[in-house]
Amino acid sequence: MAVSTVYTVQSLNSTCSISTPSKTHLKFNQKHLVFYTTSKKTFTTKRASDISCSAEDKTVVIGLAADSGCGKSTFMRRLTSVFGGAAEPPKGGNPDSNTLISDTTTVICLDDYHSLDRTGRKEKGVTALDPRANDFDLMYEQVKAIKDGVAVDKPIYNHVSGLLDPPEVIKPPKILVIEGLHPMYDARVRDLLDFSIYLDISNEVKFAWKIQRDMAERGHSLESIKASIEARKPDFDAYIDPQKQYADAVIEVLPTELIPDDNEGKVLRVRLIMKEGVKFFNPVYLFDEGSTISWIPCGRKLTCSYPGIKFTYGPDTYYGNEVSVLEMDGQFDRLDELIYVESHLSNISTKFYGEVTQQMLKHSDFPGSNNGTGLFQTIVGLKIRDLYEQIVASRVGAPLEATKA
């Protein structure tokens, strides 16, 4: 049974026009026209080729590739916090929705574009990592529609039941974050991204974390944990990992090098790999842009507890691209360490002195708040805010023009 409904939703100060085949122009203000059809398992978005909106409020689209965790991820909470306001699931909707909405930002989980539900994947013998279990055509169409200012009716993958639930409406936000396994896999989706991030947890750390959680908290055996990681690896290597090369920023999480032979995964070495030459994105640097630096802030002015903190910064290449890499090994034990480090970083896109520290403190209960994962997630959040503001400013500066879809 196919249902077709027209949604009329308010967007953000947008001016859109719809052209009909007869060339009659229907003008409307602060409204969007949305067409969608839905059948049991197929969701489509009416192509927005006939709808054009003013450029200045086009949704900025951010892609975040991460192996696991969707919607509720710490990174997303840090990002939305930078913009102010809390991110919450859509009100009155499916309680199992994976979406998070705040004033400015909507985070959608790409698991919602699974074309096969849990049973379907089992039957066909494919994992969720396999592109064949995902509907990239729909992902592309809907992300494109949102980017063009058109609300869509997005499916919901229910992580509890493993089934595809009825869709939810996603209105065009200021910033759309698409988070999940494959934001940069499909070239068409990739091209829609204004900025892309790959969260790269090394195998050693993944293993240490999984042991900690699954053995200690869930009573799994070491062998079963190893087996589950090994089973996942071929598809991960084939379909997820290669997306790194397209990311504008990669956050790599590695074991510390400050403690010899550490494999606890508690003290981390985290690298922020930032692509050079990305419009509206100026990589963070330490002391001297473009040179190679290592810095142990702990010394006469700042005393750190064992094993201390070490930063490294410098130019490098990553999958053939020029990048700048900022690395933090170790962890913060005290507030003065955090603010001291922040005060020596440049290009962090803060609006006031100590904003990184303020954000980190605000969410000190989030995982990684005392190490490079929290620090770099917060900084990437600030960089995205900056990127968003620069994009908007550049649009305001440019003459308004209808965007050809």
Place this chain on the structure above:
Amino acid sequence: MAVSTVYTVQSLNSTCSISTPSKTHLKFNQKHLVFYTTSKKTFTTKRASDISCSAEDKTVVIGLAADSGCGKSTFMRRLTSVFGGAAEPPKGGNPDSNTLISDTTTVICLDDYHSLDRTGRKEKGVTALDPRANDFDLMYEQVKAIKDGVAVDKPIYNHVSGLLDPPEVIKPPKILVIEGLHPMYDARVRDLLDFSIYLDISNEVKFAWKIQRDMAERGHSLESIKASIEARKPDFDAYIDPQKQYADAVIEVLPTELIPDDNEGKVLRVRLIMKEGVKFFNPVYLFDEGSTISWIPCGRKLTCSYPGIKFTYGPDTYYGNEVSVLEMDGQFDRLDELIYVESHLSNISTKFYGEVTQQMLKHSDFPGSNNGTGLFQTIVGLKIRDLYEQIVASRVGAPLEATKA
């Protein structure tokens, strides 16, 4: 035959008074009274206990310990150049004088305090490094006299003949540098120093340099060079090397670590070890005072030729003292490298942007002008100028008082 003469020499804006046993005070202005007696081999200076001068023009005394090279050393030429004016031997004096005089600075060579001439040392079987070959009582008396504003009649050790020549008059300069083997050996002399420097050439580099000079230029054999270094080593280790611990600044010259297994001694790793807590001396630092930093300035902004340049900075301990260490490995190939490095160093006591670079370029023909020896010698020169000016300023600020000798 003993000769006694009274010298009356003009000093620098000084006000001195001489007290006689009968307590009658004889006031005089801009004059110094000097007594000296000289016999064939014994030089004494009338103790200046009865002469007191205003504190503000007391000579600032700098000690420089270095294994070889006296008077004409590059370091001294760099130092005097910082103060402006060229350093020259005393006019009309002994052509073999080891002294260098400029407007502000007089450099005396401590070899002049040899108590044994070449024949005497041979007869007694002692080297010039041995304290028994040196007259520390006279060294102390004369340095003290000069510091107190009293000219002295300093012996001359003739490096050509190996004999002790008749003395030359040394008037109190603004800055007296005592350079040689033992400026910090005798505790009394050491206590007279306002600042002390030890130039520490590592054995590897000494050897490489000696081979280069003595084999290539003088036709010595490798074996004879090794033998001469070995013969010197016990006395060097016993009497010269231990002075390091007293130095306010040590310049260590080591083989490069940028070229694996390099033993040519052409590319150098030079360390400037600066004692903490020395009055009027604030150690140079890189980026963040008191932390540990390594910096390879060559990168996107600055391109360096092989093997590049690497700086290291950080706190350390040296003979039980807190020190800051600044290290430069590699060499400058171009002016932009030098000015780039200078612009990132702090506390270098320059009076205008680029002063270090200007000094280095002015003496680009001096040995070490393209590496850390030249850089750190120049910086130490600037630090000494700063120290001198601070000492003078502190004296002007304090009420004038007669200095008890």
